[in-house]
Structures are given as C-alpha cells and as structure tokens.
Amino acid sequence: MSVSPLFLGSLAVLSTLVGPLCCQNVNSSESDAKLNGSAADFRAFRAHFHRTYEVDSEEFNRRRVYFQNATERHAYLNSFSTMSQSAKYGINQFSDLSQKEFKDLYLRVVPDKAPIFSGLKTPGLPARFDWRDKAVVAPVQNQGACGSCWAFSVVGAMQADHAIGGSQLEQLSVQQVLDCSYQNAGCSGGSPSRALSWLNQTKLKLVPRSEYPYKAKTGICHFFSQSHEGVSVKDFSTYDFSGQEEAMMGQLVAHGPLAAIVDAVSWQDYLGGIIQYHCSSHWSNHAVLIIGYDTTGDIPYWIVQNSWGTTWGDEGYVYIKIGGNICGIADSVAAVFL
Known part of the structure; x- marks a missing residue:
C-alpha cells in the first residue's frame, strides 16, 4: 500500500x-x-x-x-x-x-472523590525514577473502542506490583475485570477505585491474559475455582495528592506504578512532548498508569503509560508536567498492595 x-x-x-x-x-x-x-x-x-x-x-x-x-x-x-x-x-x-465521539468511546471513567493525602514526603528521592528500568512494566496495550481504561490501569498496577515482589512479569486479564467487576459497567465505563475495592473485598484472583484474553467488549463473567492460581489484592490506597506531587513521587517509588484518573480531552490530538497547558482537570474522564518521573531537565514530568496502543503519543506514553496538578493527574491516585 x-x-x-x-x-x-x-x-x-x-x-x-x-x-x-x-x-x-x-x-x-x-x-x-x-x-x-x-x-x-x-x-x-x-x-x-x-x-x-x-x-x-x-x-x-x-x-x-x-x-x-x-x-x-x-x-x-x-x-x-x-x-x-x-x-x-x-x-x-x-x-x-x-470530539464528542472521542469522549464517548475512550473517556469513560467514573470519577470518585479521594481523601486528601495526609502523610509525609519521602526524603532522598532520586531525581529520576522509571519502573521500566526494573523490568516490571508490561508493554503498552490497546483498549480499542471500549471504555475499559479503568480496568487497564488497575491491572497494570497489579501486574507490576506482582513482578516487583519477585514474580516473573506476566500480563493479567483485563477482560476478567471488565466482565466480573459488578460495581462497574464494563466497556461503558468504570472507576479504578471501585474495581480495587471489589478486588479487595472478593479476593478474586486475576488469571493470566492468555487464559482470559481481551475482547474489547463486555462479556459474561468466567468464574475460576479458589484453588486456581492467580493474583489477588490484599489492600490498596487512593489519595488526592493535589499540591503534594512530591509526596506522590514518594508513593510511586515505594509502592510501584500508580493508577490515576485524568482529564484527557486534549489527548485526542497528542503526539508527544510534555503537556503543560490546556489540560484542565475540570472533568476527570480517563484512567492511566503512572510508571515514573524525571526532574532532571528544565521541565519536570510524570511518565505515564496509556492504553491506546503504541501508535498514539510517544509509543503509547504521555508526559505530564509535575506541579500544578496538570490534567488533574494528582486528583485520585491509587497504589496496590498484593
């Protein structure tokens, strides 16, 4: 062609x-x-x-x-x-x-208000940190024409935390979360916090993606026996780090990649570079996985993995300026504990 x-x-x-x-x-x-x-x-x-x-x-x-x-x-x-x-x-x-079609297809997060983080900053943080350097971040995925970003962000955090704990990095089933998380609406949208709450309460074990492949559409929940091997959530935290992005950096280093909700309206046209403007956070609508940060250059930025495939952005990644809660990136940030 x-x-x-x-x-x-x-x-x-x-x-x-x-x-x-x-x-x-x-x-x-x-x-x-x-x-x-x-x-x-x-x-x-x-x-x-x-x-x-x-x-x-x-x-x-x-x-x-x-x-x-x-x-x-x-x-x-x-x-x-x-x-x-x-x-x-x-x-x-x-x-x-x-712009309406884009929002209706891809921006389907249901925002939940998170409590303000009241902890302390972590002293002695490195100027640059990227969990990809530890080989615990799975490749960029493509959610397709399905509002499943909320499930991708949660599963991305879980499989990274599982690998950080010493297990081999393995992609877990997003489709299992999409089909079975009854507190959410499958491809019609959902909330990372609600998905994590459901996983924590049920102790459901996520199976590998190979056993429950992604279909980009909501299906009937496939149940597995409790004896079936998988990865379950022991606990999680969700906080609002507005005005405290340095403390958020400490959470990333201490606990692994973070699931966050953002305002991604302007991302329809994003090609690369560090987002600093026209990303208001007035309407949180999309979920992503924050996998690192870099403060060594003129503009400090978060390294964020998206779920729109590698042809979008910088091979599937987007960079967001640290400070000022750009894109609402600090409004609701979840860490997973396995």
Whole structure:
C-alpha cells in the first residue's frame, strides 16, 4: 500500500529524543510542516489507518469535516508550545473522530472523590525514577473502542506490583475485570477505585491474559475455582495528592506504578512532548498508569503509560508536567498492595 510522502512525514511524529528518556520532539522537516498545515491529506490518512468508508458517502464527508476541524485544532494547541520539550499535537488515529465521539468511546471513567493525602514526603528521592528500568512494566496495550481504561490501569498496577515482589512479569486479564467487576459497567465505563475495592473485598484472583484474553467488549463473567492460581489484592490506597506531587513521587517509588484518573480531552490530538497547558482537570474522564518521573531537565514530568496502543503519543506514553496538578493527574491516585 503506497502512502503519501506528506503523510509519512507527519507520522514520523517524534523522532528526536529530548534529554534523558524525555518525550520525543517533532522533526521539523518540510513534509511535517506540510502535513500539519494541510487538510488535503485526508486520503493519505485513510490509507494509513485503513479507513474503509466509501468516497463521497455521508460518512466520508462527515469524517473529512472532523479531520479538517482537527487540523485547525492542532494549530491552536501548538501555539502554546514555545519550548523544545513542550507537547506537540497533530494527526493521529483519532483525527477523523468528532470530539464528542472521542469522549464517548475512550473517556469513560467514573470519577470518585479521594481523601486528601495526609502523610509525609519521602526524603532522598532520586531525581529520576522509571519502573521500566526494573523490568516490571508490561508493554503498552490497546483498549480499542471500549471504555475499559479503568480496568487497564488497575491491572497494570497489579501486574507490576506482582513482578516487583519477585514474580516473573506476566500480563493479567483485563477482560476478567471488565466482565466480573459488578460495581462497574464494563466497556461503558468504570472507576479504578471501585474495581480495587471489589478486588479487595472478593479476593478474586486475576488469571493470566492468555487464559482470559481481551475482547474489547463486555462479556459474561468466567468464574475460576479458589484453588486456581492467580493474583489477588490484599489492600490498596487512593489519595488526592493535589499540591503534594512530591509526596506522590514518594508513593510511586515505594509502592510501584500508580493508577490515576485524568482529564484527557486534549489527548485526542497528542503526539508527544510534555503537556503543560490546556489540560484542565475540570472533568476527570480517563484512567492511566503512572510508571515514573524525571526532574532532571528544565521541565519536570510524570511518565505515564496509556492504553491506546503504541501508535498514539510517544509509543503509547504521555508526559505530564509535575506541579500544578496538570490534567488533574494528582486528583485520585491509587497504589496496590498484593
């Protein structure tokens, strides 16, 4: 399949590393500039992302309008990016969705208010910490057109904590949580806190993903006997770290990757770099896994694993400035204890 050179230039998206393990920066090539400034590449977009809607059909015309709206939106969002490490926005797999469709499909978290953290800061924290360096973070997953981010964040924290405890890193079943967590609504949305409360109360053992594979749709709960091997939650904590992100760093180092809810409305267009603006936290709507931080550069940032596949963001990751509760990242943060 041939793809327009203009489009390929944009999909290079972020090819140059900025600082140690920081977000990648957009390559300022002529083809990048042409793509991000033109709505004429809708054909190349459809070819690359395998869109099959028929030319000149009602859906085609509607999607083309959404695509053109997206390119205008990118120009506005990028107008804030004055530093080399700043977030960049452009064409990705969500560019032919309206903002409402994007929210309805992917932003389905039910926010729960968390108690304010009242503990102490952890002294002597490293300037940079990344749980991937310990080989306890599973690869980026893709939730597909299912509002299951809440389950991915919880399972991501559990399987990482299990590996931190000395077990081999193994991907656990997100589908099991999706189907069986009766306090949540499967693909129609849910809450990480409610899922953890259910896991803690029932002591249900999560089985490997290979035994209960992900289907991107809600199904009937498959029960396993208590003697079946799996991973269960002994306890968990959920706190609001607003104004206390340094203490939140200590929780990450001490307890492993953290499940957090965020405002991800602007993430529809995210390509890479550190988010510092237009991410308000007025409406928490998405769940992610915080796996590290870096304070060594000009802009300190959280390292966050998302569940929209590796073609989104920086190979599936997003970077969020530390301080100011950007994207509401500190509003509701859960640690898991196995």
